[in-house]
Amino acid sequence: MKNRITDLFRSKKGEVLSVFYTAGFPSLNDTVPIALNLEKAGADIIEIGIPFSDPVADGPTIQQSNKTALDNGMNLRLLIEQVKEIRKQAKVPIILMGYLNPVMQYGVKEFVKDAALAGVDGLIIPDMPLYEYEEQYKDLFRAANLCNTFLISPTTSEDRIRRIDAVSDGFIYAVSASSTTGAKGDFTSEQVDYFRRLQGMQLNNPFLIGFGISDRSTFSKASTYGAGAIVGSAFINLLKESKDQKKDIEVFVKNLKGN
C-alpha cells in the first residue's frame, strides 16, 4: 500500500522539512489554513499536535499553545474533521502527534481507523510504551496504512534504537538533546557526536532531527546528518506573533530551506 510518508522518503533524500504546530492555535479554525499555507510554502511534512492538559515533554512555548488551543475548544474529534478539510486540498503527508491519554479516551482502534480515513499518514505518540505498540497496536497501524514514529534521544541505547528501528515505519524522530521542546542555539559537539553515531548505525529507517531546530543554520546542519529536521517551537512563536499568516509562513519556510 502507498503511504505519503514512505513515498516522500523514497523520492527525497535530504533536507526534508517537517513543521509542527498545535491544532486549534492561535485560533480554533487556524488548523486548516496553516497546513495549506505550509504545503504551498514548501514544507515536506505537516505535523499537527493534539493538545493536552499536561504536556510533560514540552517546554513553555508548546505548553502555552496547548493551553490556548484547549481554551479555544479544540478536541480530537474536531481535529479529525479539520484533517478531512486539509486533505481535500493538500497532498502533503500529515502526521498527528500527541500524548496517549486523549487518544486512549477516543479509543486507540477507533482513532487509528478515523485518522487513516481522514487522510492522516502517520502518528507520533511519545508516551506510548514500545512494548504496548509491539504487542497491541502494530498490526492495527499497519492494516490502516499508518506510519508510527518513535522518539530516540542522546541517552537511548544502541540496542533500543535497533529495536525501535525494527518496528518503525516512515522515519525515526531523533530528539537532538536530553531536553523538553523549545528553540535553542547551535548544536554542541556532544550533539554532533550523537548525530554521527546515528548516521553510522545504517538504520532501516531515515531519521529526522527535532527539538531546537529554529533557523536555516540549525536546519541545514541537522540535515547533513539526518534526512532532514523538524521545526516546532520556533514556528509556534511565529504564529503567536503573526498578523499575516500566509506571508509569514512563506517567508519562514523559504528561510529554513535557504531560498
Add this chain to the structure above:
Amino acid sequence: MNYTVDARGYYGKFGGAYIPEMLYPNVEELRNNYLRIIQGEEFQKEFHGLLKDYVGRPTPLYYAKRLSEKYKAQIYLKREDLCHTGAHKVNNTIGQILLAKQLGKQKIIAETGAGQHGVATATVCALMGMECVVYMGKVDMERQRPNVERMRILGATVVPAVSGNMTLKDATNEAMRHWINHPTDTHYIIGSVVGPHPYPDMVARFQSVISDEIKKQLTEAQGNPFPDYVFACVGGGSNAAGAFYHFLEDEHVNLVAVEAAGKGVDSGESAATTALGKPGVLHGSKTLLMQTDDGQVIEPYSISAGLDYPGIGPIHAHLFDVGRVKFVSATDDEAMNAGIALSRLEGIIPAIESAHAVAVLSQFEFDADDVVIINLSGRGDKDLETYIRWGKY
C-alpha cells in the same frame, strides 16, 4: 489474588511506564537497580537505622479510648503524625535519598502540594548534604507559606510552577520536565505511589514499614496481628499503601481508603478519583484519572492540599477494581469537623488529610470488639491557618 506489581510494573490493568523516550534511561536505571539496592543488607541497615534514630520510629499505635467510646469499637491511631517533619512522607524520602546516593546522583528534585513531601525531601537533602530543588504550584505556595519557608530554611530552592492551575499536578509536570532536562546527575523523589514503574512499588515498599509495625504492635496489644479494619486517606495513596501493604493477603482485614469529596462528590469541586475517574494515563502510569470525555485532566479540589490530586496510584486503582479495598469519601466539612472532634476527644490535632480518615467512621457499623486502625498520616501544625479560617471550634 495477587496484589503485587508484575515484572513490567502493572497491578492488573494499571501501572506501567508511560513516559517519553527522554525519560526512558532514567526510569530504566531505577527499574534495573531498585530492588537489588533496597533489598541489600547494607541499605536495610542504614534505612532502618535512620527510621529509628532520625524519624523516631516505630511510631506509637495508640489506643484512642474516648474515640473508641464514641464509635463503639476498639480504635487505634497509628501515629505517623509523630514522625520527624510531621507526616509519613519522610519514610519514603529517607529510602529514596539512600537509593539516590547508591546510584551516584548529586542532585535531588521533588514536587510538592501541601509542602509536606517538599519539607521531607528538603530535610533528607540537608541530612545528606545534597542539592535540593522542589517544584510547588504557585497557588499552593501562597496557601502553604510556612512550609515554603521551612523548605528554604532547610536549604532547598523552591521553584513556583506557573503552568495550568498552579497546584500539585502542575508541580509534578514541572519536576518531570526538569528531570528530562537533567537526566544523569539528578534523582527525582516522587512523593506518593504514583509515577512510572518502579516508583509506585518503590514508594509502597518504603511506606510498608507502617503496616509492618502495626502487625507487631497489635500482636503485643491483643495477641494476634490482625485488625478488623484499616482506614487511611488517599491523595496519591502512599500512606494508605503503607498502612495496607502487609494486610493485602489477609482478606479478612477490611481495608478502607478515604478520598476527598471536597464540596461533595457531585459538586464539580471534588478529588474523589474512584467515584469520578476513568482509566487514563498521567505522570507515567495508567490509572484512574479525573478527566473530560476528551481526555483532558480535570483539576481536582479539596480543602486539603495533600489530597488535591486528579489521580490515584495504580496499586489503588487495581485494589479498587478487584474490590480488595473499599473506597469511601469525606467532604471538606466532614473532615474539618472530624479534625476538631479528634482534637477535643484525644488531644491530637490531625492534618486535614488525615482528618478525612477519621471523618468516615460514622459511615460504618462496627461490632463493639472490632479492632479499627486509623492511619493518622500527619499532624495539623501545617493546617493551622485552615483551621483558623474554618473557625467553627
